[in-house]
Amino acid sequence: xxxxxxxxxxxxxxxxxxxxxxxxxxxxxxxxxxxxxxxxxxxxxxxxxxxxxxxxxxxxxxxxxxxxxxxxxxxxxxxxxxxxxxxxxxxxxxxxxxxxxxxxxxxxxxxxxxxxxxxxxxxxxxxxxxxxxxxxxxxxxxxxxxxxxxxxxxxxxxxxxxxxxxxxxxxxxxxxxxxxxxxxxxxxxxxxxxxxxxxxxxxxxxxxxxxxxxxxxxxxxxxxxxxxxxxxxxxxxxxxxxxxxxxxxxxxxxxxxxxxxxxxxxxxxxxxxxxxxxxxxxxxxxxxxxxxxxxxxxxxxxxxxxxxxxxxxxxxxxxxxxxxxxxxxxxxxxxxxxxxxxxxxxxxxxxxxxxxxxxxxxxxxxxxxxxxxxxxxxxxxxxxxxxxxxxxxxxxxxxxxxxxxxx
Numbered sequence: 206x207x208x209x210x211x212x213x214x215x216x217x218x219x220x221x222x223x224x225x226x227x228x229x230x231x232x233x234x235x236x237x238x239x240x241x242x243x244x245x246x247x248x249x250x251x252x253x254x255x256x257x258x259x260x261x262x263x264x265x266x267x268x269x270x271x272x273x274x275x276x277x278x279x280x281x282x283x284x285x286x287x288x289x290x291x292x293x294x295x296x297x298x299x300x301x302x303x304x305x306x307x308x309x310x311x312x313x314x315x316x317x318x319x320x321x322x323x324x325x326x327x328x329x330x331x332x333x334x335x336x337x338x339x340x341x342x343x344x345x346x347x348x349x350x351x352x353x354x355x356x357x358x359x360x361x362x363x364x365x366x367x368x369x370x371x372x373x374x375x376x377x378x379x380x381x382x383x384x385x386x387x388x389x390x391x392x393x394x395x396x397x398x399x400x401x402x403x404x405x406x407x408x409x410x411x412x413x414x415x416x417x418x419x420x421x422x423x424x425x426x427x428x429x430x431x432x433x434x435x436x437x438x439x440x441x442x443x444x445x446x447x448x449x450x451x452x453x454x455x456x457x458x459x460x461x462x463x464x465x466x467x468x469x470x471x472x473x474x475x476x477x478x479x480x481x482x483x484x485x486x487x488x489x490x491x492x493x494x495x496x497x498x499x500x501x502x503x504x505x506x507x508x509x510x511x512x513x514x515x516x517x518x519x520x521x522x523x524x525x526x527x528x529x530x531x532x533x534x535x536x537x538x539x540x541x542x543x544x545x546x547x548x549x550x551x552x553x554x555x556x557x558x559x560x561x562x563x564x565x566x567x568x569x570x571x572x573x574x575x576x577x578x579x580x581x582x583x584x585x586x587x588x589x590x591x592x593x594x595x596x597x598x599x600x601x602x603x604x605x606x607x608x609x610x611x612x
Contacts, residue, residue: 212348215358221338221580222246228565229574236572242603244532244591245574247391247550249456251524251596253505254517257455260508264501275500280492282309282464286503289510290464294449300436306468306484308491309498309506311461313421313450318343319494320417320446320465321383323486324473328382333374334363335392335581335588337419340385356583365584366393368555372544373397376404380412386435387419389426392581392590393553394545396431402438409444415473415483416445421463424454424522426548442468446483451506453550453594455518462498462506525550528600529593535604536591539611550593553578563589571606 351359
């Protein structure tokens, strides 16, 4: 008799964004004459930068010529992209990261989800609340958690992010093994200082733990005091893995390209206490389960680092931050407190009311889609997230509708 992985039965019936889509689709079907503006999921709306399009076209033409055609590429990524990442994202920032420590992939969501596979199923987790659901759900699927009791899974230390701590969680009192951190944070838009990250690095070293640092939104940081990479902090190479993406930097949500940094100095242990290279384990997993990102996509990603690409991606992120500024100002004018929107493309609004009820109010009365905070965790209740990813015209129309609905 074929049996299922029963850990899947611990999950909520559907993924957060699937629940949102169902509600929105039902509303649209019932009100076809009322166009809906989506400021919910973090999907971009603006075209790819011209430099990326040119590189994509050129690489596609290469695939039409026997002399330049590419078949299977290296699973870890082509050297031209790994070298460009090393220089521009790390060496120029003063961080020590080598090209062979970079693994090109088809998305940070995939890497964040898959990284847990190389660790034991009996480790103890530290995960923020509220949080990107993938961090929790993939560990539930793997069997690391107990039952869901009152909205939280057993065997997870929840790192509470609340108004009281500025949505940057404190170090837990007890020892944990695998720590998920995301700054600029998804969903709250909060950022962490170098001093705060240094505390986490010290904690990880003390407990022989590993930090999974999701830095997918680092390109939105404008405050020079805020670190773009955890490797800007001394000692991070010994305890941290970093995830980055071209999705929000250059609009690659549809073309799919990201990368993960796994330092060769990073170690983990077997049951007998023997030391193992995490880099080697991830490389083994990566080469077994992944066939690489398409050559034209990697060429388009590498174009991000050209002079034209840098200017165009900066203009793109500036555009979305301009949307975020408008949203933050409008929210404050309506009397709500919020964070994010200055070094992140998300605005996290403290509504003080049931978050799904607030979601329904905006959908039904303003035809605007946000994301209810409760979907991100217990501490998300009483909040909603609004995304800056849309056209300027749509954002301005949405804000006018929201103002009318909330008067």
